[in-house]
Amino acid sequence: MECHRVTTPDKSYPTTWKDGDLWYCIGPKTGESTLARAEANDFPLIHKTGNQSAVWAIGNNAICKVHPWIPNMTQESEIIQFVREHVPDIPIPEVIHSWVDGDRSFLVLRRVEGTTLRDAWETMTINQQKSMVDEVAGYCDIMASLQSERIENVTGGAVRESYLAEHPCDLLGPLSVSESKKYFFRDDFEQNPKIGNSFHFYHSDLGPGNIMVHNNRVSAIIDWESAGFYPHFWISTKPSVSPGFDFDPPTPGVENFEWRRLLRTKLQELGYPRYADWYMKWRGIET
Structure with missing residues (x-):
């Protein structure tokens, strides 16, 4: 073409x-x-x-x-x-x-009207920033209402999630509930994340560069390559462990991790548990 x-x-x-x-x-x-x-x-x-x-x-x-x-x-x-x-x-x-x-x-x-949240963040008031966090977390909650019996993408294939795949360049799944428990659980861990009977639709890459903003509202969420059905725990854990949710390049006067901290905190308030410590241990990453 x-x-x-x-x-x-x-x-x-x-x-x-x-x-x-x-x-x-x-x-x-x-x-x-x-x-x-x-x-x-x-x-x-x-x-x-x-x-x-x-x-x-x-x-x-x-x-x-x-x-x-x-x-x-x-x-x-x-x-x-x-x-x-x-x-x-x-x-x-x-x-x-x-x-x-x-x-x-x-x-x-x-083209989508507006600028990225990364560029708009420092121009927003604290109340506008809070409203933005609430809006994006609310969209996550809406998406999570869509469920599947497997970890998979929207056509039934593997998802592109390097943070969960065995190797960064690999795809993950499809995995049933029993296969997911076998994949994620470790017998020698004091705590493993809860995996229910279904998985939830999630964008999985909601960093400030993938959220377009116009008039202090979300005008579009972009870059859907990694979206698919994931374990419930991943919805708030992903922003906790992924630097892709940071402000990059850094924004003067703003903590690099401010967006992901605010987003995962709001997601926890909505009932999405955070398993960052488990994830780091599961990945073998020293903290």
């Missing part, structure tokens, strides 16, 4: 959208790779991780995310569609088009 900028919409392309006085069209590629085509058209690079993951701007109204892909991996667009259908109260970005080309997945999203 490749993207073209045109003055009038071309009906021969399966996907088109308007951007100011111009139109963008996505359709089958004619020779060059999609990645090379984007660079040739000078679409600005927004973010890059290593040699395979990147985000480009497409005009003023869209972005294109590129990630590594392996067969049977659930695409982020499928997860976003699941959220739209099952928990429509959660603000999410609009998918324009998605596809897989070789060993990479491509996702074109409409």
Whole structure:
């Protein structure tokens, strides 16, 4: 697939959208790779991780995310569609088009109004910050009402959660309740986390860079790659143990871990137990 900028919409392309006085069209590629085509058209690079993951701007109204892909991996667009259908109260970005080309997945999203919580946090009053914590924790609570009998993603496959997988690059699951207890429990531990009869839908990566804010409200939650059904204990434990919930880069005058401390505290108040000490011991991390 490749993207073209045109003055009038071309009906021969399966996907088109308007951007100011111009139109963008996505359709089958004619020779060059999609990645090379984007660079040739000078679409600005927004973010890059290593040699395979990147985000480009497409005009003023869209972005294109590129990630590594392996067969049977659930695409982020499928997860976003699941959220739209099952928990429509959660603000999410609009998918324009998605596809897989070789060993990479491509996702074109409409830009979300606002800035990241990371950039907005220091401009907010204490009461506005508290309201933001309450709002995000409330969305977690809404998502957690969706349950499954296994640890799995929305299409029944493995979840992408490096903090729980055996090795950071591995996927986790699917795991039944009995398989999960065998995986997480240690006979020599004084305490293991409680695992009930079902698992709960969770974004699992709600750092301040993945929450878009407009007028001091959440305008969208982005980056759904890790979302899936997880143990109840993971909902408040993840922000306790993941530096991905920190302000990065650091915000002057703000503790790096302030967001994750406030979020996990609110989640605990909502009834999601925190097992950070167990997790560190389970992972063999000295504290």
